[in-house]
Amino acid sequence: MRPHTISVLVENRPGVLSRVAGLFTRRGFNIESLAVGTCEEPGMSRITAVVIADDDIIEQVKKQLNKLINVIKVSDITYTDHVAREIALVKVAAEAGQTRAEVMQLADNFRARIIDVGTRSVVLEVTGDTGKIDALVSLLQQYGIKELVRTGKIAMTRGSKTVSSKK
Amino acid sequence: MKTGAKILVESLVHEGVDTIFGYPGGTVLPIYDELYDSSLRHILVRHEQAAVHAADGYARASGRVGVCLATSGPGACNLVTGIANAYMDSVPIVAITGQVPTTLLGNDAFQESDITGITLPITKHSYLVNNVAELGNVVHEAFYIAGTGRMGPVLIDIPKDVQTDVVTEPVAVPEKVSIRGYQPTVRGHPRQIEKAASMIAEAQRPVIYAGGGVIASGSDAELMRLAETLMIPVTTTLMGLGAIPSHHPLNLGMLGMHGTQSANYAITECDLLIAIGARFDDRVTGKLESFAPNAQVIHIDIDPAEIGKNKAVDLPIVGDVGHVLKEINKKLTEQKVQGPWNGRLSEWKRQSAESEVFDTSLLTPQYIVRTLSDILKGAGIIVTEVGQNQMWAAQYFSFTRPRQWITSGGLGTMGYGFPAAIGASIACPDETVIDIAGDGSFQMNIQELATVVQYDIPVKVMILNNQYLGMVRQWQELFYEKRYSYTEMPSVDFVGIAKAYGVPGICVTDPADVSDAIQESLSHDGPFVLDFRIEREENVMPMVPAGAAINEMILGDKR
Numbered sequence: 001m002r003p004h005t006i007s008v009l010v011e012n013r014p015g016v017l018s019r020v021a022g023l024f025t026r027r028g029f030n031i032e033s034l035a036v037g038t039c040e041e042p043g044m045s046r047i048t049a050v051v052i053a054d055d056d057i058i059e060q061v062k063k064q065l066n067k068l069i070n071v072i073k074v075s076d077i078t079y080t081d082h083v084a085r086e087i088a089l090v091k092v093a094a095e096a097g098q099t100r101a102e103v104m105q106l107a108d109n110f111r112a113r114i115i116d117v118g119t120r121s122v123v124l125e126v127t128g129d130t131g132k133i134d135a136l137v138s139l140l141q142q143y144g145i146k147e148l149v150r151t152g153k154i155a156m157t158r159g160s161k162t163v164s165s166k167k
Numbered sequence: 168m169k170t171g172a173k174i175l176v177e178s179l180v181h182e183g184v185d186t187i188f189g190y191p192g193g194t195v196l197p198i199y200d201e202l203y204d205s206s207l208r209h210i211l212v213r214h215e216q217a218a219v220h221a222a223d224g225y226a227r228a229s230g231r232v233g234v235c236l237a238t239s240g241p242g243a244c245n246l247v248t249g250i251a252n253a254y255m256d257s258v259p260i261v262a263i264t265g266q267v268p269t270t271l272l273g274n275d276a277f278q279e280s281d282i283t284g285i286t287l288p289i290t291k292h293s294y295l296v297n298n299v300a301e302l303g304n305v306v307h308e309a310f311y312i313a314g315t316g317r318m319g320p321v322l323i324d325i326p327k328d329v330q331t332d333v334v335t336e337p338v339a340v341p342e343k344v345s346i347r348g349y350q351p352t353v354r355g356h357p358r359q360i361e362k363a364a365s366m367i368a369e370a371q372r373p374v375i376y377a378g379g380g381v382i383a384s385g386s387d388a389e390l391m392r393l394a395e396t397l398m399i400p401v402t403t404t405l406m407g408l409g410a411i412p413s414h415h416p417l418n419l420g421m422l423g424m425h426g427t428q429s430a431n432y433a434i435t436e437c438d439l440l441i442a443i444g445a446r447f448d449d450r451v452t453g454k455l456e457s458f459a460p461n462a463q464v465i466h467i468d469i470d471p472a473e474i475g476k477n478k479a480v481d482l483p484i485v486g487d488v489g490h491v492l493k494e495i496n497k498k499l500t501e502q503k504v505q506g507p508w509n510g511r512l513s514e515w516k517r518q519s520a521e522s523e524v525f526d527t528s529l530l531t532p533q534y535i536v537r538t539l540s541d542i543l544k545g546a547g548i549i550v551t552e553v554g555q556n557q558m559w560a561a562q563y564f565s566f567t568r569p570r571q572w573i574t575s576g577g578l579g580t581m582g583y584g585f586p587a588a589i590g591a592s593i594a595c596p597d598e599t600v601i602d603i604a605g606d607g608s609f610q611m612n613i614q615e616l617a618t619v620v621q622y623d624i625p626v627k628v629m630i631l632n633n634q635y636l637g638m639v640r641q642w643q644e645l646f647y648e649k650r651y652s653y654t655e656m657p658s659v660d661f662v663g664i665a666k667a668y669g670v671p672g673i674c675v676t677d678p679a680d681v682s683d684a685i686q687e688s689l690s691h692d693g694p695f696v697l698d699f700r701i702e703r704e705e706n707v708m709p710m711v712p713a714g715a716a717i718n719e720m721i722l723g724d725k726r
Contacts, residue, residue, distance in 0.1 A: 026288050
């Protein structure tokens with residue numbers, strides 16, 4: 001079992017997200033993350049889903065997704081050369097002084113940005129692959145994470161190839 | 168200037184619909200008003216579940232798309248079981264529901280339920296129509312989706328204001344549907360077909376395992392050609408009964424949990440399994456690792472998601488079964504004819520036939536079904552409820568053609584048979600339609616007696632009445648030390664009930680009366696109820712216990 005990154009091009013119709021998400025639950029597939037947004041084609045959205053499963057289960061996921069009428073194209077890009085990013089916002093307990101300086105130093109090392117500063121906390125914005133974000137989050141835990149939001153992974157194949165061709 | 172309701176009714180007529188099954192209510196009033204002087208025939212059922220089952224039975228008997236109509240909320244929710252039933256058996260139906268006005272959507276309005284949400288996992292596709300201008304196109308697409316590819320139910324939910332909204336400019340509906348995300352593969356891959364032909368030609372002990380896909384695609388003739396050209400024995404699933412005549416020498420009978428010895432042994436020993444329009448359901452395969460353990464597997468199916476879902480496949484062919492078989496058959500004509508497994512199959516078939524002997528001095532269900540079969544001589548449409556009645560009908564009726572057998576296979580819906588028989592009878596008014604029922608199942612939609620009287624629908628109900636939920640009792644007998652927990656149902660006077668509705672009936676307790684009673688019901692011009700008080704603890708045999716290998720059959724006591 002390993003995480004698979006699946007890119008799904010869908011028609012932007014009401015209910016399409018429930019259809020896709022519901023299918024995962026119903027068939028017992030485990031979603032690690034799900035990110036949705038509009039894309040280069042008008043009226044279309046792209047969903048990036050990370051599913052942890054064996055290759056044969058992923059094959060079944062793809063086939064079942066393809067059966068949905070509003071799904072145009074399903075690609076498992078796990079084994080294709082691709083770039084992947086995720087954004088996290090982390091609210092860390094950091095009183096002014098020594099702690100805050102350490103947190104800001106860490107942020108700097110991870111190329112994270114401080115986007116909000118309060119009297120007793122700061123908010124960091126970090127972009128990267130899942131591993132990088134996991135690493136920063138685990139380092140920040142010692143200071144106390146008050147809130148954590150992650151977008152889920154988005155991904156794209158490298159080079160001029162796209163995943164928007166016809167089903 | 169047309170209202171949504173008018174567009175809907177005109178679109179149904181345009182799709183070739185002649186009959187719809189429905190039940191009115193608050194949010195479909197505009198549609199019903201439009202039906203009042205439409206050419207469409209509407210059958211008023213007595214429960215919405217019967218409407219969807221009737222549409223399903225209509226579709227299975229005719230091969231056309233069945234249509235049902237219900238109001239929002241409770242009406243729509245009462246369709247759910249029937250939609251799930253059609254989904255599991257890939258039956259093309261279009262279910263139309265009223266919905267609260269768009270202004271009230273999501274407000275927990277009176278009789279509001281999120282029916283597109285509720286039916287998401289049990290529909291092939293669904294629509295919530297927000298704009299009257301889209302309605303014509305939606306109906307056209309819905310029929311196309313329901314009736315092509317792997318068929319299935321499509322739901323159209325129409326808010327009441329959309330039914331009364333008016334389009335001023337006519338909206339053109341293109342005759343040819345083009346949906347970017349829906350392009351079923353019809354033709355099989357030529358190279359795969361070539362490989363299949365050579366695998367079949369080389370096999371020593373091939374078996375064809377034919378499912379409902381053969382019936383749905385109307386490819387029984389191509390199936391027979393394949394089987395007869397190379398003398399390949401055929402077993403069918405419950406859904407595939409009728410794809411090959413019961414008495415055909417190459418027919419091994421049904422396989423699986425209540426399959427024949429010949430079918431289950433042949434599957435276990437074959438070296439090539441040709442699965443055609445079948446999906447390796449657990450009731451068919453038993454323990455998967457022991458299903459066709461020595462065989463290479465060719466799987467032909469229109470739904471790519473079925474390939475390799477349960478059983479690993481050596482040669483998949485995605486496509487319409489009819490097209491694929493035709494192409495394979497073209498390549499086979501030059502091949503040598505093989506012997507049908509050197510007499511082993513006929514030995515198994517002899518054993519199977521032996522275990523079909525039953526005591527005619529007792530009122531047994533096997534005898535009743537066999538007598539019906541003999542009287543009908545291969546004619547008629549047999550619809551069943553679910554449970555023992557269904558299995559006895561499957562085992563003891565001699566089928567001669569596809570679409571003669573209508574049963575709830577995947578979902579196993581008690582209460583399906585009677586309304587489905589109504590639908591079948593409406594679709595095929597010249598056929599004798601029999602509902603082989605159990606006393607439990609029949610009581611789940613017994614209110615439809617009123618419908619058959621109102622429209623004089625000549626369905627004959629044959630209740631195999633053992634005053635038990637027989638199949639559950641059988642499992643309790645075999646696997647729960649005869650602890651018959653809540654499966655006994657004291658006698659009901661079915662003839663009296665039928666009479667109260669205006670349907671004649673006969674109660675039969677003596678085997679000597681079986682034939683005459685059936686004859687009388689068939690010669691009566693209209694609906695009829697036969698209440699057979701059968702041997703109460705008769706079991707369906709053979710039986711493969713759940714999870715066992717299919718050659719590990721309990722054969723039961725030979726009567």
